Amino acid sequence: MKMLFFLCLLLAGINSKSYCYDPNYQGMRNQNQRGQDNRNMPWQSVRNSVCQFACCFYKEISSQEKNGNVFFSPLSISTAFAMLTLGARSDTLTQILRVLSFNPREISENEIHEGYRQLMEMVNRKNTGLQLKMGNVLFVLDRLKPQEKFLNDLRNFYEGEAYPMNFKNAVQAQQKINQYVAERTNGKIKDLVNNLDPLTEILLISYIYFNAEWEKPFDPKYTKMAKFFVDGNKAVEVPMMFGMGLFKHGYDEQLSSTVVQMDYKGGASAFFILPDRGRMRKLEKRLSCERMSRWRTLVTKSSSVNLYLPKFTLYGTYDLKETLYKMGIMDLFTDKADLSGITGKPQHRISQAIHKAVIKVDETGTEAAAATGMEIVPMSVPVTINFNRPFLIAITLESNILFMGKIVNPLKKD
Template sequence: GMWVAKDLEITSKDTGNKTTLQITDLQWKTPKETSMAFDPSESINQLSIDLYKKLSAANDGNLFLSPYSISTALAMTYGGARSETAEQMENTLHFGGQGATHPALSHLRKNLNGIQKKGHIQLSIANSLWPQKDYTFLPDYLALTQEFYGSEIVSVDYKADSEGARRKINIWVEDETNDRIKDLIPEDMLDPLTRLVLANAIYFKGDWASQFKPEHTRPAPFKLAGGTSVEVPMMSQTEDFRLARTDAFQALELPYEGDDLSMLILLPSESDKLPELDLEMITGLEFNEMEVMVQLPKFKLESTFMLGDTLAAMGMPLAFTEQADFSGMTGTRDLFIGAIVHKAFVEVNEEGTEATAATGVGMKLTSMPPQFTANHPFLFLIRENSNGTILFIGRVADPSK
């Protein structure tokens, strides 16, 4: 079928005169393509790179954080943001508007919960809101956090007992992270004026699909950025892995049991130069499966970040001032974000990885497999394989720390 132009005949009620309107042109308007739909994985990955760049420039040494966890906690807050506050958050956090962001993140959360249910790995993600008990939040906002983020909402009394409220929140986080993250909220952070705390916890423990044998772990030197070396327990195995190479670094993918998640290790070719991270670089890597001799140090990292200043500097300062507009939460403009604390823990050993968040290639003989020897600082990501979502990102500067 097709549109055919048809003249319109109009009769005047008063006089009965007839007028003919001739249609000379028709425009077929198609709705906007939805290919630009909000992609939650891309949004989180972009935030991962932005945050990593800021935090790695401002902090020396080892570093570990969960961009997924940070994005989720802020998305819950964004659900109540309005006007310029919402715009700043949307741009800084790479969100896609209120209508698209929450259902998409909800879908991602359910997908990750589905991986946990398969039983190969432990991955628990918990969100919670801790409002002042006599503060009234809009039913729509509470419904949004529960429906899309599965958020627990627990009223506490900051006015009468801010220390008691702090203990309650910290115990909740401890329980949700298998006792790995203790004291998320530091002393003196809450006071009688606190009205809302958002806590987000993510705990991950996975075994390698191909485990390292403990008897192959040996002390070996790890060259620090300054040129000195420390002795670290170096794990070793020769197995088929996916390996990618660029001029600047090698990338090795170590899958976890179940193959839903992998650790991606980016090892610079020059021992004193960590690669500049960008998304194109990571998504554009061309992997080949081959036998690789892998040497990787055991390590354990814990990082704590107060993210308020960092996020303000990245483009969302309004949310942290009294000019903030979170009227979508309460109907009034009297709330702003007091602080954002992020704490994350990771342990990598022969069996695999436990993570939480509140080299030169020597080809000696043709028979020698390529070597991946992580004996100097490297970056790593833990990501979901089907959509590439970066759950954790880290930098190992000194595994002995």
């Protein structure tokens, strides 16, 4: 099986009203204060907040895309907005941190940034069989001069870069930005920016690239065309992979869902969650970090399985402005925005926010990888698990959620 994830988050703007966070949030406290009950390392606290944000963002997106595929990187989106808090002030800062699920009574701003620094260090660590690269870049109108402290914090906490850009020459600026993104995603995202506004002042891009080999690849000769039931009545013909052997799996009775864990070389894992027929809404409504954590315990033991999983390529593209406005970020893309920590002046705002993610799933893991033979498991009666209807997917690395999505129609790429 081959799985490639390429993702790029382009930011330069946003607005809000429904909330998926603590309504009693009172804003960030003193930078040096530390919550008495917070005994986690900063990266653990950030990891937990990213998970909470992932569930909230997923529910918001899936409510908009009721019958469509969903795919995004909560880690990339969260990191990009955390970067913005380096320069955000007043209500703009409060709203961003609240939507990112940070509780001011438990963690300070310094600890948040240090937590992201530790996470990025972990993500960018070199692993055999796993290519994973995450990074951030800020394009700033060439006549604006970012504050030195902001630039230093951007570099030290987020490995971020800042480039001056002549946005008034929009065609040339767009070409340079797209070339930058394409180079850092191995050419998988080539035209991220379209119709760039020549009045743009600040453009923030966060990208993540993932390419991994399965520990147990599928053999392509067993891949056959089969029906995938998009809904109760409609079915499409998809290339369905087949694997027989020991797989980690379990059944979540409270969510009426079967969970299968498949591991990659290098330490990453994919969780495929198949709700019983008619139970997708129940699964989505009750989706939470606590439930996802329980899945790890649920699938600790391997047993013999006949596994059917479709091949698919999925592109998730989202204008984040409307979604994050509904989640609670109201000022960032309006005249109320206060990003004075970036330029020293409060009147600059973000004008656009685009998030793009790509996932490709097939048998092997990389183009050059050769499929192995089936794993023979004697003396056992295998369970059949057939992902022939809509299911969820979560990609993790050391319990960090890299990607999250829902496959409703494997043939529909957009």
